[in-house]
Amino acid sequence: MFQLSHPTPGNLAMAGSLTIYEVSQAHHELAAVLHSESQVNAWRLDLSAVEELDTAGVQLLLALHKSLLHLGIVLETFNPAAAVRELLELLRLTHLLPPPAAQA
Amino acid sequence: MLNGEQWTQLLLGFIEEASELTQQAEEYLLQLDQSPTDEEALSGLFRAMHTIKGSAGLFSLTPLVSFTHHLENLLMAVRDGAGTLSPALISVLLRCLDEVASMVALIDPQTGELPVDEQHQAQLLATLAEQAQGVPGVKPLAVEPGAEPAAAISGTGGAWHISLRFSADLLRNGFDPAAFVRYLGRLGDISHLALIDDTLPALAELDPESCYLGLEIDLLSDASKTEIEDVFEFIRDFCTLHILPPDSALDDYLQLIQQLPESDARIGQILVSAGLLTENELQAGLTVQASSEAKPALGEVLVSQGVVPPKAVDAALAKQKASREKRVNDAPIRVAAHKLDELINLVGELVISAAGAQLHAQKHGNALCVESTQTVNQHVEQIREVALKMRMIEIGDTFNRFHRVVRDVSQQLGKDIRLDIRGADTELDKSVIDQLADPLTHLVRNAIDHGIENAEQRAAAGKPAQGLLRLNAYHESGMIVIEVSDDGHGLNTARIRDKAIARGLIDAQANLSEHDIQRLIFAAGFSTAEAVSDLSGRGVGMDVVRSAIDALRGSIDIDSVQGQGTTFRIRLPLTLAIIDGFLVSLGDEHLVVPLDLVTECIELDASQLTRCTYGYIELRGKPLPCIDLAAHFGLPPSHTVRRNIVVVNFGRQQAGLIVDHLHGELQTVIKPLGLLFQHLQGISGSTILGSGQIALILDIANLFHTLHHSVEADSRTNQPRPDLTGS
Structure with missing residues (x-):
């Protein structure tokens, strides 16, 4: 189960699994938000409720990061769940993690 | 995406691989038992455990991973020279391997579940820890399952460089590259890792299930190249893999830069930041290659720069090519x-x-x-x-299994026995080999338990203290012969005779040759062991072995010299699928008698026989029990004037089968009877003749059984008992 919530512009939260089984759905939803929300300065992405993440999920995050960068939008992740932190550290993608000082 | 069935297939593949590895591990361990310093065996054993652990990890078989992890830890410490394997430790390790084998066997290929007896495992590991105390640096129980002994790997300085480019289908096929990176972390320390996402498109163009990624990894490890390659075994078809050993020559790195799809500078920078190249080396190298137009192969660059003589390059290339071709030609293919x-x-x-x-x-x-x-x-x-x-497979693998049996049983009995294996490369039908394992085990146990004497007895008999058990296999005129021989005290014919008389198997006055008496141990219900031990001699003895061999259409014989030893000789047909038969007919029905059981054919003198299903005729002054097959199978009585008797031998018994016509020998393919007919008595299979007619293959063992019963029934009604033992 993957859930993307989008309470206010620029604020998003992911919950559940983000693996090969969910990436299509997640991709679809993220693309829709991206389409409607290209005017904000930053996206704040809450990763605290992500239970499972695999390389397909990471790839999706990377593509999101790339697209946002292209539009001049900053991607700020926060509260990464343990599974997220572990995998992103394993793959040395620390730029997708919040900077150490900003950790909540 | 990997569906359930594919996953099951993969898991089945793992189960097969793991049981083979466990067996290999056992062989290595037994080798170490003989020569505790055998480094090759030790690292082989270590590799086997390591591979099982790694592959089990891919299937999330946690109990297997953590158990093998303990073994691997211990072996690693021993391999690094921290101690030796004492015989006691080897015994515990053997039991641990048994546990690994039983875990592998218990994996449910459908669900991937693995039930374990945790208490038993904890006990084993505790014993292992106890025995391993002599090995410094090993605390098998102190390590958390799954935790990695990264410190145990001694860094050798340079790092392996691993370049991976994944094919688009990787993720869809259920592989997660991160899992392989995690696993690689077990081989050593990942000092540097760069995720290559150069081809990753923006969100709008992304196909989220395709893989756009690559990895550049630097690994500090003393693993071999093969071990690293093996990590990626499962995704070999879904990735391009380059591995450079630590401290490779500059040119190798340059070549890698050329081979990878990304720009030279991009990869170059990764190598520089990993500390594998210096900025200057990179620039110099790239300039050389860039300046030679049309990008010649690296070999040419090297040659033209005078770095390597051309012959050396040619030779190296030819060697590479040859070894690659050889691998392709010789590689066995697994077929169900x-x-x-x-x-x-x-x-x-x-x-x-x-x-x-x-x-x-x-x-x-x-x-x-x-x-x-x-x-x-x-x-x-x-x-x-x-x-x-x-x-056909070689019998060696089956023979090698007995190292363990011999070791265990002889230890249990306090005997010192050496197993000598010969003719391990003799080939035999796989199904025959499978069915041979049990009777062979019985014979081997018997030889150790009853055949070979204990040390004092051997000394008294002037024999070397170490007993010898030999397994031998060879071809002999279209048959396979398997011998199990020992140098023990041989069969005690006087005792066998007494016992056979006591059991009513022979007459007290019967005049039997030594060999005939020896063969009596194959009679049903005969067991010579006076004390029933745990190992053999439970009353079911050689008769069970004989019927197992009979079921394989083989025969077993003994050769025993008192005081010098016993040899059991099993003769088996090369294959079960084909039979040399003797074709006979009853009216329109065709029947096949296995040719090796036929001793002679004679014409039936109609006056000799009473019209009943089971009768006797006189053959050279002796009564020969006969079965009228037509009556036995309920076929219409024959009207043929001239009928024939096929005399068949089964074990030591002899009987005649009354048929109409004899058609001669034929080699034919046995087809099993369908489910419906499997319980038919007296028929073991069928075959189709060239004319399209079906011929049934007679089950001689069963016919003899029936005959025996009818004879016994007859003897109760006061008729003279015929001598079934013929000659």
């Missing part, structure tokens, strides 16, 4: 046994239909037609031979 059976079954059909075609061609008399069907038949013959050969 049932597919081979299917093929052999079809070939069997082909043999039959080709024979039919030839028959028709001969009837027709067209010379060209006859000739071409003959050619077809020759080829079919060849195909059949080749197909049957594919099922």
